[in-house]
């Protein structure tokens with residue numbers, strides 16, 4: 011019956027027990043090539059807890075309708091669930107208002123949204139955007155697309171051999187022509203945690219807004235946008251145990267008010283005539299068309315899930331796993347870790363003396379181990395280290411030291427077979 015909504019049993023907060031957490035993720039019981047799945051590709055996407063899967067099934071089974079449009083029961087219910095999810099995002103990153111939370115398809119769309127509206131409203135020939143040498147392609151290409159229309163300059167903060175940005179070089183790049191600093195919080199190929207507090211403070215001394223790509227930070231670090239004082243922040247739902255196809259752009263209310271819409275269509279308007287259209291209030295001005303309702307609600311459940319475990323617990327656990335993995339991998343002769351910054355999060359990239367990363371990835375797959383190999387959509391990082399690709403193990407809340415041991419055993423076998 012449509013009106014009968016299945017209520018989920020409220021769970022008690024987790025005291026941190028990794029086996030209990032693993033039990034929440036049904037996919038972790040899968041057998042791959044006859045071996046238990048050892049999933050170490052969490053920077054690409056995280057697995058989903060049963061609660062998120064249940065939320066999506068429940069939505070399509072009992073709640074599905076279009077939002078913001080109908081006066082009927084289901085439409086009002088779906089609207090409430092969707093807007094509740096927005097409030098959960100707002101609370102999770104401590105934004106000051108839900109007007110500052112725009113639902114997008116993911117980090118990529120969030121960055122493209124900012125690039126698009128900056129291009130429309132702010133950027134002129136001669137203007138400059140600062141990014142870093144460790145950006146994901148989704149924080150490089152949107153700015154290059156603008157360069158096809160306008161003579162804007164992309165200035166790149168260099169990185170050192172460890173994978174840290176060279177802060178003094180960053181200071182030299184700032185000029186009166188800088189219109190935005192757009193920088194990754196945690197590098198997906200090096201694991202570096204950038205000193206974004208310092209960068210934001212410096213940028214604001216020059217009245218320059220800052221966009222933070224938090225795709226690899228939102229699931230591993232505590233983010234308080236008011237404390238950080240960033241102007242924009244982008245992340246994807248699927249990297250924080252939520253569904254694919256949903257993401258967030260946080261923007262300061264005043265800034266968003268002053269900028270034009272991204273796309274045109276339903277929901278983002280206030281009044282349309284053939285002569286003139288006026289736009290809806292925030293955040294709807296930036297959400298044209300029917301939103302990804304089910305997955306926004308699923309993201310809300312993922313954030314509830316994380317909050318129940320507690321980010322402090324997650325950070326402590328993931329730090330332990332990263333340290334253990336780094337120490338274990340460093341002992342393997344012929345393996346070199348790429349990215350040895352002082353502050354790192356949940357990613358270890360490595361190369362071998364004479365084994366191509368793709369061969370390593372394929373070999374380990376047959377051991378049931380899922381890692382990512384390639385350039386990780388950061389080709390300039392590969393160029394910086396003069397390598398074609400890396401193998402990357404990336405960790406999440408459900409990974410264990412035993413899984414690190416399985417990875418190490420698999421690599422030792424790989425080296426024996428290939429040498």
Ligand code: C6P
Pocket residue numbers: 053054055115116117118119146148194196197198199223225226246382386387
């Ligand atoms: N990195 C990885 O395996 P989307 O695809 O929009 O959800 O996220 C894009 C993105 C942006 N910034 C950073 C730092 C990222 O790591 C990613 C996605 C994945 O590393 C897929 S390439």
